[in-house]
Every structure is written in structure tokens, then in C-alpha cells.
Amino acid sequence: MGIIEQFTGCTISPHKCRCFEKLSDEEQKILAEKSVIVKYKKGEIICKQGSFASHVMYMENGLAKVFIDNGFDTLVLKIIPDGNMLGLSSLSDENDKFQYSAMAYIDSEIKLMDIIYFKQLLSQNSAFAKEIIDIMSNNSVQINGRFFCLTHKQSYGRLADILICLSDRIFKTNEFVLPLSRKDLAGLSGMSSETVIRMLKKFHDDGIIKLEGKNFKILDHSRLKRISEKG
Amino acid sequence: MGIIEQFTGCTISPHKCRCFEKLSDEEQKILAEKSVIVKYKKGEIICKQGSFASHVMYMENGLAKVFIDNGFDTLVLKIIPDGNMLGLSSLSDENDKFQYSAMAYIDSEIKLMDIIYFKQLLSQNSAFAKEIIDIMSNNSVQINGRFFCLTHKQSYGRLADILICLSDRIFKTNEFVLPLSRKDLAGLSGMSSETVIRMLKKFHDDGIIKLEGKNFKILDHSRLKRISEKG
DNA sequence: AAATAAACCTGATTCAGATCATTTATTTCA
DNA sequence: TGAAATAAATGATCTGAATCAGGTTTATTT
Numbered sequence: 001m002g003i004i005e006q007f008t009g010c011t012i013s014p015h016k017c018r019c020f021e022k023l024s025d026e027e028q029k030i031l032a033e034k035s036v037i038v039k040y041k042k043g044e045i046i047c048k049q050g051s052f053a054s055h056v057m058y059m060e061n062g063l064a065k066v067f068i069d070n071g072f073d074t075l076v077l078k079i080i081p082d083g084n085m086l087g088l089s090s091l092s093d094e095n096d097k098f099q100y101s102a103m104a105y106i107d108s109e110i111k112l113m114d115i116i117y118f119k120q121l122l123s124q125n126s127a128f129a130k131e132i133i134d135i136m137s138n139n140s141v142q143i144n145g146r147f148f149c150l151t152h153k154q155s156y157g158r159l160a161d162i163l164i165c166l167s168d169r170i171f172k173t174n175e176f177v178l179p180l181s182r183k184d185l186a187g188l189s190g191m192s193s194e195t196v197i198r199m200l201k202k203f204h205d206d207g208i209i210k211l212e213g214k215n216f217k218i219l220d221h222s223r224l225k226r227i228s229e230k231g
Numbered sequence: 232m233g234i235i236e237q238f239t240g241c242t243i244s245p246h247k248c249r250c251f252e253k254l255s256d257e258e259q260k261i262l263a264e265k266s267v268i269v270k271y272k273k274g275e276i277i278c279k280q281g282s283f284a285s286h287v288m289y290m291e292n293g294l295a296k297v298f299i300d301n302g303f304d305t306l307v308l309k310i311i312p313d314g315n316m317l318g319l320s321s322l323s324d325e326n327d328k329f330q331y332s333a334m335a336y337i338d339s340e341i342k343l344m345d346i347i348y349f350k351q352l353l354s355q356n357s358a359f360a361k362e363i364i365d366i367m368s369n370n371s372v373q374i375n376g377r378f379f380c381l382t383h384k385q386s387y388g389r390l391a392d393i394l395i396c397l398s399d400r401i402f403k404t405n406e407f408v409l410p411l412s413r414k415d416l417a418g419l420s421g422m423s424s425e426t427v428i429r430m431l432k433k434f435h436d437d438g439i440i441k442l443e444g445k446n447f448k449i450l451d452h453s454r455l456k457r458i459s460e461k462g
Numbered sequence: 463a464a465a466t467a468a469a470c471c472t473g474a475t476t477c478a479g480a481t482c483a484t485t486t487a488t489t490t491c492a
Numbered sequence: 493t494g495a496a497a498t499a500a501a502t503g504a505t506c507t508g509a510a511t512c513a514g515g516t517t518t519a520t521t522t
């Protein structure tokens with residue numbers, strides 16, 4: 001069997017977005033002219049699945065979720081923290097609509113870049129295109145890991161994953177104020193909010209985390225890790 | 232709420248792979264020199280998750296599944312029919328390993344293209360790179376649909392999806408010999424083989440399909456479609 | 463500050479689908 | 493061709509987590 005691969009429900013790509021470095025000064029200047037920075041308040045919709053994609057986005061600072069829905073159910077595909085791109089899957093000429101919706105978890109600043117010029121950059125600057133391919137392939141690895149996690153781990157493992165992700169990759173500290181509601185956590189870990197609440201209580205009672213309202217702290221990181229791993 | 236989007240567990244991308252048309256005669260010639268066609272027998276492993284990715288692949292003819300596993304469980308990400316690319320997510324410089332395994336469902340012929348030259352083509356021919364981006368974004372849309380389906384539809388809907396996919400997109404006829412075992416179908420629809428067997432029997436008894444051994448026929452396509460849609 | 467709404471919590475119930483245990487059919491290959 | 497292995501089928505049982513129903517606390521609005 002060999003090495004046992006570990007998949008997590010965390011969807012923060014470790015990939016650093018380096019694509020803009022590949023642009024010439026001139027290209028950067030034009031791109032800047034063709035871009036605007038827009039502020040979104042917590043809870044605001046950033047883009048809507050099915051609507052015409054007139055731009056590609058870059059999260060300057062903030063936190064958002066990317067999700068799809070069929071009118072009844074919702075699936076959170078990934079979280080977008082600082083320095084991540086949004087809307088790349090609309091670069092295909094066949095998919096000129098947004099393939100997913102995005103919503104700000106907290107107040108966020110997002111750069112909107114004209115998609116026509118962005119596509120032109122892809123065609124004229126292959127180093128840039130190569131970087132975009134890199135980002136997309138990293139994204140797909142990330143999504144696949146989350147896919148595996150949500151279909152094969154059970155609830156405790158999935159919730160542990162999300163908590164570890166928030167702590168390790170987003171806030172980079174053991175103690176923080178949860179910006180997400182229990183319902184948000186439920187969406188992220190693919191379960192009902194009642195179940196999330198029960199499990200958080202269990203983690204709390206077991207001394208794995210400390211949770212009072214929105215004040216959150218991981219007390220036993222290695223135990224949480226073990227729960228995440230054994231699913 | 233607007234239009235209600237339909238997601239299916241089918242993972243055959245409708246996208247036609249046009250990337251090679253974008254290469255010059257010279258580039259095509261060199262690529263051909265750097266490629267080999269390999270025949271895989273039913274059940275053979277085409278690439279192995281975690282091993283070094285020395286090439287990008289193209290399915291000349293055959294049928295394969297792409298899957299990830301953690302040593303215990305397996306998740307089928309997609310099916311690869313004729314004319315599809317395989318291994319694109321290893322184009323990123325950070326992911327020089329195969330991100331997934333692939334196995335031939337039936338005897339298949341696959342073109343293996345040297346990944347170094349393939350990457351060079353991306354860097355020197357931006358129209359080619361743009362086509363690869365198109366393929367990748369179509370792939371991600373496809374995977375997201377499957378992700379939604381496996382996490383939000385229940386078993387009958389998921390199985391119906393797979394049967395419709397096989398019929399409409401792969402064999403393009405209502406009646407064919409199933410190349411997949413019940414266990415394969417279980418893997419594809421993310422459930423146990425016992426459940427698959429029971430549900431196939433139900434579909435059969437209800438007159439929706441006809442199934443004797445491996446001989447398969449869809450009798451009531453619209454009813455199957457309805458089952459797929461309502462989950 | 464009162465009214466309303468939203469988020470949070472808890473217990474009871476239910477159920478889809480997994481798992482387990484066997485039996486029967488079909489392949490495989492010695 | 494016959495033994496062993498694999499795949500298919502079926503029944504019985506179990507369980508993780510959803511759903512439902514109700515209550516409490518915390519935010520928001522007026």
C-alpha cells in the first residue's frame with residue numbers, strides 16, 4: 001500500500017499566488033487600470049452562480065466561502081483567505097458564467113479584474129498562463145482532498161479538520177474569536193448545525209477545545225489531529 | 232433563487248479536447264516523438280497516486296477511472312473516456328507526483344507524453360496553454376458537480392446518475408453490456424455494493440431498467456431522469 | 463427599553479444506508 | 493473438468509447523523 005495519504009477537509013491552498021510577478025511593468029499597469037477594489041461587508045454576496053462572469057477576483061484581505069447550490073441544498077467548496085484567486089473556472093470560453101457563488105464571511109476587500117484583459121494576458125504571456133495553471137492544479141488537489149474528506153470521514157473527523165484548518169492556516173494561532181456561526185461551521189463540515197453544536201460540546205467537555213460563545217481555543221491539538229486522521 | 236442548477240454525478244466532461252490543434256506542425260512532430268502509446272488491460276493500474284509524474288496522458292480509446300485513496304477508503308473522482316486528458320494536475324511545479332491513481336475499466340490505449348516537453352509547450356505556446364486552462368476549468372466544474380451529487384443526493388439519485396451517464400455519454404445507446412461490476416458501480420456512486428444490488432433490483436422490478444447479469448437496458452429513461460433530479 | 467429576530471442549545475425520534483452473515487452464481491485456472 | 497476464488501444476491505441488524513420540536517440566550521431593530 002505504501003505511504004498513507006492524508007486528506008483534510010481544509011480548503012486553504014498552501015500555494016502562494018505568484019502569478020502577478022510574471023507580468024511586465026506595462027502589463028501590471030494596464031491590469032491595474034482595468035481593476036477595481038471593492039469592499040464587501042460580512043454576509044454580502046461577492047459573485048452569484050450562474051450570473052455572467054465579467055471579472056476574475058483576488059482576495060486582498062478578508063475571508064469568503066465559495067459554494068454551489070441547487071436551490072435546496074448548499075455545498076461549500078472552499079474558503080478564500082487573503083491572497084487567493086476567485087473565479088478562475090470562468091476563464092474557459094465555454095463557461096462564461098460563474099460556476100459558483102461566493103459570500104464574505106467577514107468584511108473583505110476584493111480586487112475585480114476585467115476578464116477580457118485577463119484572458120488577453122493569458123494569451124500573450126505564457127509564464128503568466130503557466131502560473132494560472134499551477135494555481136488551478138493546486139486548487140483541484142485541494143478540492144479533491146475536501147471531496148474525499150466529506151464523503152469518507154465521519155462527522156467528528158470533519159469538524160476536527162475544519163477547526164484545525166481555521167487555527168493552523170487562517171488565524172495561525174490556537175486562540176481566536178470565531179468569525180463563523182455554528183451554521184457556517186455546519187455548512188463547512190457538511191452536517192447539520194445541531195450536530196455541530198453537540199460535537200463542539202463534546203470536544204469542549206473532553207477538554208480538547210475551550211469554547212465560550214465565539215471565544216475559541218484549541219487545548220489539545222494533537223488529540224484533535226488524531227480525531228481528524230482516524231476520521 | 233432563480234434558475235435551479237442541476238448537478239449530476241456523471242463525470243464525463245462534454246468538453247472536446249482541442250488543445251493539440253493549437254500546436255504548430257513542428258510542435259506536433261516533436262510531441263509525437265516524445266510520446267508513446269501504451270496498452271493497458273482491464274484492471275491494470277495506469278498511474279499511481281504519489282508516484283513521480285513523468286508524463287501527461289491522453290486516452291486514445293478505452294475507459295478508466297481516476298481515484299484517490301488513503302489506504303482504507305477509495306473515492307472515484309471521475310471517469311476517463313476516449314479523448315480525455317489524464318494527469319493535468321501534475322503540471323504544477325509543486326506537484327510533481329500524481330495526485331491520483333487511475334485504473335483501466337476495460338482494455339485501453341493511452342498516449343503518454345513527456346511532461347517536460349509538455350510543460351515547455353505550455354511556456355512557448357500560449358494558445359495551447361489557454362486550451363489546457365479551458366480543459367482544467369471544465370474538469371473542475373465537472374468535479375464540483377459530482378462533489379455536490381455525492382454529498383447531497385441520496386443513493387437512488389446517485390445510482391440513477393451513473394446509469395444515465397453510462398448510457399448517454401459513454402455508450403450513447405440505451406442497451407449495452409455493463410463493463411463494470413456491481414462493486415465498481417458502488418465505488419462510482421459512493422455506496423456499498425449490497426446497496427447497489429438492492430437498488431438495481433428495485434429499478435428492475437419497477438420496470439425502469441432491464442438487467443440480466445451484465446446485459447443492461449434502460450426501459451424508462453425519463454423516470455430515471457426524474458429519480459436523478461429529485462435526489 | 464421593549465419588541466422582534468436570529469443564533470444557540472437540548473432531547474426525542476427516525477431513517478437511509480452500512481455492516482455482517484450466508485447462500486448462490488459465475489469466473490478463473492490448475 | 494473440477495476445485496478454488498471471485499462476484500452477486502438477500503436477509504437481519506445496527507448506527508451515525510438528520511430531522512423535528514421545543515426552549516434559551518444573544519443580537520438587531522424601532
